[in-house]
Amino acid sequence: MIQGIGAAAGVAIGKAFVLPTWEWDVPDRRMESVDLAKEFERLYEGIRTSKTEIEFMKNEIKETVGVAESNIFDAHIAILEDPVFMSEIRGIIERQYKAAEVAVKEAIDHFVTMFDLLDDEYMKERALDIKDVGNRLLKHLLGTPDITLPSDTQPYILVARELSPSQLVHLNPQHVLGMVTIAGGKTSHSAIMARALGIPLVSGLEDSLTEIFKTGDLLVIDGDEGAIFLNPDHVIIDQYTAIAERQRRRKEQLQLLASVDPVTKDNVRMKLAGNISSVKDLELAFKYGAEGVGLFRTEFLYMDRLGFPSEEEQFEVYRQIAEKMGEHSVVIRTLDIGGDKQLEYFTIPEEENPVLGFRAIRISLDNKDIFKTQLMAILRASAYGNVKILYPMISSLEEVRKAKEILQEAKQELTARGIAYDDNIPIGAMIEVPAAVAIADLLAQEVDFFSIGTNDLVQYVLAVDRMNEKIAQMYHPFHPAVLRMLRQTVMAAKEAGIPISVCGELASDERALPIWLYLGVSNLSMSSQSLLRVKHRILNIYASESRELGALCYRLSTSTEVEAELIRYLGSEAR
Numbered sequence: 001m002i003q004g005i006g007a008a009a010g011v012a013i014g015k016a017f018v019l020p021t022w023e024w025d026v027p028d029r030r031m032e033s034v035d036l037a038k039e040f041e042r043l044y045e046g047i048r049t050s051k052t053e054i055e056f057m058k059n060e061i062k063e064t065v066g067v068a069e070s071n072i073f074d075a076h077i078a079i080l081e082d083p084v085f086m087s088e089i090r091g092i093i094e095r096q097y098k099a100a101e102v103a104v105k106e107a108i109d110h111f112v113t114m115f116d117l118l119d120d121e122y123m124k125e126r127a128l129d130i131k132d133v134g135n136r137l138l139k140h141l142l143g144t145p146d147i148t149l150p151s152d153t154q155p156y157i158l159v160a161r162e163l164s165p166s167q168l169v170h171l172n173p174q175h176v177l178g179m180v181t182i183a184g185g186k187t188s189h190s191a192i193m194a195r196a197l198g199i200p201l202v203s204g205l206e207d208s209l210t211e212i213f214k215t216g217d218l219l220v221i222d223g224d225e226g227a228i229f230l231n232p233d234h235v236i237i238d239q240y241t242a243i244a245e246r247q248r249r250r251k252e253q254l255q256l257l258a259s260v261d262p263v264t265k266d267n268v269r270m271k272l273a274g275n276i277s278s279v280k281d282l283e284l285a286f287k288y289g290a291e292g293v294g295l296f297r298t299e300f301l302y303m304d305r306l307g308f309p310s311e312e313e314q315f316e317v318y319r320q321i322a323e324k325m326g327e328h329s330v331v332i333r334t335l336d337i338g339g340d341k342q343l344e345y346f347t348i349p350e351e352e353n354p355v356l357g358f359r360a361i362r363i364s365l366d367n368k369d370i371f372k373t374q375l376m377a378i379l380r381a382s383a384y385g386n387v388k389i390l391y392p393m394i395s396s397l398e399e400v401r402k403a404k405e406i407l408q409e410a411k412q413e414l415t416a417r418g419i420a421y422d423d424n425i426p427i428g429a430m431i432e433v434p435a436a437v438a439i440a441d442l443l444a445q446e447v448d449f450f451s452i453g454t455n456d457l458v459q460y461v462l463a464v465d466r467m468n469e470k471i472a473q474m475y476h477p478f479h480p481a482v483l484r485m486l487r488q489t490v491m492a493a494k495e496a497g498i499p500i501s502v503c504g505e506l507a508s509d510e511r512a513l514p515i516w517l518y519l520g521v522s523n524l525s526m527s528s529q530s531l532l533r534v535k536h537r538i539l540n541i542y543a544s545e546s547r548e549l550g551a552l553c554y555r556l557s558t559s560t561e562v563e564a565e566l567i568r569y570l571g572s573e574a575r
Contacts, residue, residue, distance in 0.1 A: 002205060002212075004180075006226035007191035009529075010200035011244040012157055012178025013237065016217040019160040029099040039093055043100040046140040047080050053136065054080075074305035075344060079133045081306075085111065101141040108134035128162055128183065157221060159213045163190040178202075178221045180228060182209060202226050254532035258289035262535045268517065268543035272535055273329075273525040275503060279320050284528040289535065292328035293321065294525020295390070295451070295503040298374065299336050307345050308370055314377035322385025329386045331451065331503075331525075332378050333430065334371070336360045336392040355465065360393035365402050375410040382422035390428045390451055395435040400446045403427075432456035432504075437485045444496030451525075452489060454504030458482050476559035477506050478566070483515065483554060490519045501525055510537040511566040517543050518550020537570070545569075 031039060058073035079085055085107060092103035108131055115127035155177045162183040176199055184190050184203040194201040200223030212230070213219075220229040220240045229236050262270040273294030274285030282293065301309050301317060322330050337343055338359020351357040364371035381387055391403050407427070414421050429436065429443050432453035436443060444450070454477060459465065461481050464474045476482070493500035501523035506512045508530035516524065526534065549569050553562045 002209065002228040002230060004202040004226045004228060005185055005204035006201075006223050007185060007203040008179075008194035008199060008201035008223050010178070010198070010223045011240050011247060012200045012219075012221050012223070013240055013244065014155055014157045014177040014219065016159045016180075016213055016215055016219050017156040018213050018215045019158060019163075028102055030097050030102075031099060033097065036093065036097070039100050040090070042141060043089065043093070043104075046100070046137050049140050050133070050136045051077055051080055054133075075129055076133045076136075078306050078344060079130055080137070085130070101138055104134055104137050104141065108138075131162075157219045159219075178219075178223065180205070180213070180219070180221060182206075202228050254536055255288075257532050257535050257539070258287065260289070260535065260539070262538045264517075264538055264541055264543040264546070266542045266544055269522065270516075270538050271523045272531055272538075273331075273501070273523065274531065275525050275527050276321075279317060279324075281528065282321055282324060285531070286324070288528045288531040290528065290531055292325060292386075293330040293332075294501055294507075294523065296321065296330060296332045297336065298333060299341055302335060302337065302343055303341075305345075308373070311373045311377045311380075314374060315380045318378055318381030318387070319384050322381045322387050325385055327386055329388055331388045331390050331428065331501075332381075333390040333392055334361070334374055334378075335364055338363055355459075361391050361399055361403065362393070365399065365406075368406060371403075372406055372410050372413075375407050376414055379407075379410055379414055379421040379425065380419055382425045383420040387422065388426040388428060388449065390430055392430045392453070393432060393456070394429040394443065395433045397439065397442055397446060400429060400443065404446075430503075431489050433460050434485065437489050440489045440492035441495065444492050444498055447498070449498050450489060450493045450500040452486065452500065452502045452504060454482075454486075454502060454506035457485060457504065458506075461485055476563075477509065477512070478515075478553070478562040479559040480554075480557060480562070483562070486515065487519060487554070490521060494520065499523065508534055510534060510570055511563065513537060513541065514546040514550040514566060514569065515553060516550075517546040518554070541570075 054073050054076050088107040088110065089100075089103045092098050092106055093100060096103075098106075111130050112127045115130070155175050157178045157180065158176055159180045161181065163179065163181050178200040179190070179194060179202075181190060181201070181203045182205045191201060191203060200221055202221050202223055204226070205228075218231050218237075220232050220236055221227070222240070222243075229240075262272050264270070271291050272289070273292040274282070274288075274290035275295040275297065276282050276285055276293055277297045277300040285293070296318075298314075301314060318330075318332060336359070337346070338348055338357065339355045341359075342348065348354070348358055348363075358366075364374075375389070378387060378389055389407070391400065394400060404427070411421065411423065426448035428449040428451055429447045430451050430453045431437060431440065431443075433456065437457075440450070458475060458477045458479070462474065462476065462479060464471055490500055500521060502516065502521060503525040507524040508526035510533070513534075516522070524534070546569075549565060552565060556562050556565065
């Protein structure tokens with residue numbers, strides 16, 4: 001058994017196809033000074049051809065994985081237009097009289113090495129994008145054909161040192177049972193696209209394992225646990241065949257619940273909404289019975305592209321979602337970048353602690369034009385459905401009031417342009433920092449609703465970086481301090497008479513249902529994949545019993561005791 005990182009969920013059993021490393025052999029060819037112009041023309045023609053190919057791939061995969069994921073290729077075009085990258089290539093040609101392909105290869109190696117040395121997982125994964133784009137350019141300069149995947153109908157598990165978005169475009173999900181990559185992690189582009197395609201993926205293996213896999217090897221991969229079994233015995237095969245079959249049957253059974261209302265055995269109604277990042281996500285949320293959009297993460301409209309999206313571009317996306325949801329509400333969170341979410345075309349100064357730094361509403365308020373553009377797009381969409389605005393990472397009344405002022409300016413500009421919008425559009429505050437909890441009673445007087453972002457709230461309350469593997473075991477969502485924060489927030493909302501919902505990971509954690517029922521929180525928003533599982537749990541519990549257990553949890557002293565009681569009540573399979 002080989003342990004990696006579970007990057008895309010699911011179990012796959014099948015024979016391996018090992019993808020050859022996409023590296024071109026480039027002899028160190030030099031030229032005379034009189035040939036420089038010709039060499040530059042070869043370079044520019046290769047760039048033009050590469051751009052055309054990338055645009056074609058983007059359009060080809062858009063319908064399969066969604067607009068947000070297909071925008072990954074905008075980042076690839078940006079690399080071909082990047083002045084630093086191109087200056088490096090041109091400098092090698094001009095100063096050293098090297099052929100275009102040699103200059104491109106040296107520039108790729110320089111930037112990839114530089115990025116790999118950074119202690120930043122995001123930047124390391126962007127090194128793969130540079131290599132992908134550079135290799136595409138090299139292919140055209142050398143006249144070398146693409147490495148192709150098997151074209152027969154025999155399904156396989158694809159194994160590669162790394163997988164680029166360009167290679168993933170041509171995957172047929174019907175032929176690919178699963179994927180294994182040595183490089184990469186949960187936030188890599190290959191992981192994003194694998195999840196969008198529904199293909200199990202295990203990544204993040206040790207470099208020494210590069211040569212261990214051979215085409216034809218029998219593999220079992222577990223994308224949930226990050227486990228790979230190489231040429232396993234029949235016991236392992238039988239075990240995972242049974243797991244895969246259980247997962248398939250459970251999916252089929254749960255799908256029957258899509259149109260069933262989430263009501264407890266004693267008739268207490270819950271409302272389950274979806275967290276989405278694109279129109280494609282909305283279709284999946286619909287399929288699984290979401291009652292509205294509890295969180296639209298708009299930052300994905302801004303990622304992997306050449307620059308900020310225009311008002312018109314954003315409006316079209318927001319309008320589509322509002323229209324599709326009809327009377328159901330759509331909560332649109334304004335731009336939430338910074339920390340672990342960066343834009344390649346928007347430079348955030350290097351920070352000692354970016355998680356506590358320049359991010360979310362702080363960036364929006366400091367970049368009024370960008371913020372107002374988004375607000376006007378949301379306002380315009382509000383004329384087509386039940387739209388609400390949610391401000392992320394609020395920690396003071398001043399932030400809410402300043403955001404309100406900019407919203408009012410956006411309204412005035414739209415009025416002057418004669419464009420319709422909902423003048424009474426509800427605005428909400430995301431409760432995800434302890435300061436917001438401490439002044440929840442004051443915030444409740446300024447906004448129309450609360451939405452609790454439990455992921456960041458837990459991290460900030462416990463001072464535990466949720467992305468840090470060394471202290472991951474200290475990230476306890478059922479810590480008494482967290483539970484008290486939740487209660488204080490809910491009480492403030494109830495006293496002010498405003499709605500409150502939960503949109504963080506704890507909303508999809510079945511163990512938390514007794515907590516929500518005890519506190520009187522009936523609106524939960526979660527990923528589409530969690531909707532049916534949580535609904536199934538709601539249909540099989542009594543609200544009265546759950547409230548009693550919730551009350552007990554507030555009398556316990558440690559997260560271990562709380563979790564033990566919740567698991568005892570719901571069963572060990574609850575998660």
